[in-house]
Amino acid sequence: MQGKGKQMMFSLLAFLLLWILGLAIGSAILFSITAERNVESRLACQNVGSELGLTVQSNLVSSVSAVVALSGLVQGLGEVPINHNATNKTDRMQLINTTSFERFARVVKAKYIALGDVQLQPSAIVNQAWPNTGAVGHDLLNDPNRRVDVLNTINRQDVVVAGPFTLVQGGFALIVRYPVWLSDNKTWDTWWGLCGVLIFVDTLLDKVCNFDVALKSYTYKLTFFNANTKTQDIIRNNTALDNPVFEATGRNAPINVDIPLEGGNTWNLLIVPEAGFAGQMTATDIILLVVLSMVAAAAVILIAHCLLWLVAKSKVAAAEALVPTGEVALLFTDVEGSTEMWETDEVCMHDAMSLHDTIVRRAIKENNGYEVKTEGDAFFISFSETDDALQCAVDIQTNLMNAPWPKGNLETLATYKEEPFNKEKMTTGAPTNFLWRGFRVRMGIHLGLPIPLFDSRTLRGDYLGPTVNLAARVAGTAHGGEIRMSKIAIDSCSTKVIQGVNITACGEVTLKGIQQPVPIVSVVPTALADRRFIQALGREITLHHHGARKNRQFLSVLKDNSSIVSSMRGRREHALSITSLKSDKSGQDPNLTSVSPAVPQVPVDM
Helix, strand or coil, X not given: CHXXXXXXXXXXXXXXXXXXXXXXXXXXXXXXXXXXXXXXXXXHHXXXXXXXXXXXXXXXXXXXXXXXXXXXXXXXXXXXXXCCCCCCHHHHHCCCCHHHHHHHHHHHHHHCCCEEEEEEEECCECCEEECCCCCCCCECCCCCCCHHHHHHHHHHCCCEEEEEEECCCCCEEEEEEEEEEEECCCCCEEEEEEEEEEEEHHHHHHHHCCHHHHCCCEEEEEEEECCCCCEEEEEECCCHHHCCCCCCCCCCCCEEEEEECCCCCEEEEEEEECCCCCCCCCHHHHHXXXXXXXXXXXXXXXXXXXXXXXXHHHHHHHHHHCCCCCCEEEEEEEECCHHHHHHHCHHXXXXXXXXXXXXXXXXXXXXXXXXXXXXXXXXXXXXXXXXXXXXXXXXXXXXXXXXXXXXXXXXHCCXXXXXXXXXXXXXXXXXXXEEECCCCEEEEEEEECXXXXXXXXXXXXXXXXXXXXXXXXXXXXXXXCCEEEEHHHHHCCCHHHHCCEEEEEEEEECCCCCCCCEEEEEEEEHHHCCCCCCCCCCEEEEEEECCXXXXXXXXXXXXXCCEEECCCCCCEEECCCECCCCCCCCCCCCCCCCCXXXXXXXXXXX
């Protein structure tokens, strides 16, 4: 449960981190997308505003041309000639009669439908007006609302568009004025007055420029800035643009289009789409971002779990494939006298065990073995081939002789100290000058069909069944430095491997827990053939099988009681010695002689 709880906690933390990362990445992507859409939306709005501004400006310029034409009429450049013989200002003011003026006014008004009144303003006093005569007599210089614009026009000596204003005669219009100067080439130039036209704003915007149609889906406001920097709204369709949300800059900023007028005045058009500019982050966008980032994080976690599961499954399959199955050769090893050595010198024993484990594991790897488990100083190893099992055991025994064993109090023990070869009886090809050196490791090999098990959590294989029990019992009969094999195992070995060892038959041995006596042989590497062992001694080997600790004792009962005295501390060995043993295909060894026991075999529990 603790493992699952940690896994869930890790998954939750990973989900939160991925969610935050997803939010950050999603926000950046959404901001980029909306920014691009905002640019496109603003550009489209800018095009609409600019096009409309040009339309307004061009129509104003066209309308202004009417006042210029009127000034030409006054100066004698129009339809009615000027009487240059007039000698005073009053005479010149009366040059254009009412009939001529009205005819001119009708022509320009028909051409420019936004025009309201057409006026003559000699000395800045409205003298003639058509069609509305309500402003006749209006003294512009004496009107504080008009005086500044009039003086500005006179000083500029050019056309000036002022307003829009609320007119005395009614209406809301622009006033276009143009100063008229009469010239006498002989004597002087005289300012005559002003020509003026009114341009009704509503008519100009709606009928001429189709303002409402062009801005049907927009919120807009048209503002006037006059020469005195005063601001005045001309037209708007609602008050939305007064909302503080429309800041001067940013994604919400209205499109700003300036429409310059004659005389230094300017109109300013602000427009935004009624639905707002595209690319604004809405509450829906944020909710979608949160939900999608959560889904993405969950998907990543799920995919990661699936990938981890697949990787784990492949690891399990790969690890399980390493475990030999079917007919398997099992090898057990155990260090003789290890308990006494631990009690004698713990420090030296620790170093010696590390060296021992390294030697064993190297031999396992070199001979295609599988380390099933190790417990203390004992190893349980499996092989697909008996040749590999025997060669591994031989390599371990010979390599122990070459190992740099640590010095210490262990050298005082018979199960550790060095014993050199007898020079006179030294076997040709011995790997060292020592017959015994360091640990005395006993080994047992048996061939059979154990029940394979595999733990997917630890990725380790194991075996159960009588074959495992018998292999352990065989190992328990061995002495330190000796290899014991069941006849089944030795019979399955090839001639090549057997040629490198000396084999001694131990006879049929009764083993604890095994109903039938088991034929066992003693195997020693040829290089160490001078070793001698006492046959008929019980041994114990301890291993763990799936958590259960089992102690096994074994007693060998000799078929033949004849023995000889060995050169090693008075040990006894079995009299029957086979110097070479070869297996045939039938599994029966022709060189192995079965000897009937002189006394009954009796199993003994120790």
